[in-house]
Amino acid sequence: MAQSRLLAILLSFYRWTARKLRERRNLNAVMELSDAQLKDIGLSRYQTESDVHVYCRD
Secondary structure, three states, rough: HHHHHHHHHHHHHHHHHHHHHHHHHHHHHOOOOOOHHHHHOOOOOOHHHHHHHHHOOO
16 A cells, blocks of 8 residues: 555655746747747747746746
């Protein structure tokens, strides 16, 4: 019983870590875009920078 609980906790931690790494990779990719490229997808530099601050608070 304790082993299955530990396994569940470890699996949950692994999934959380993997999700955070994906979010960071995606955010880094967006931050590398030029202002023109951001405009093409409907974002401004301000919006991407404000999302960075939201991400950092987690």
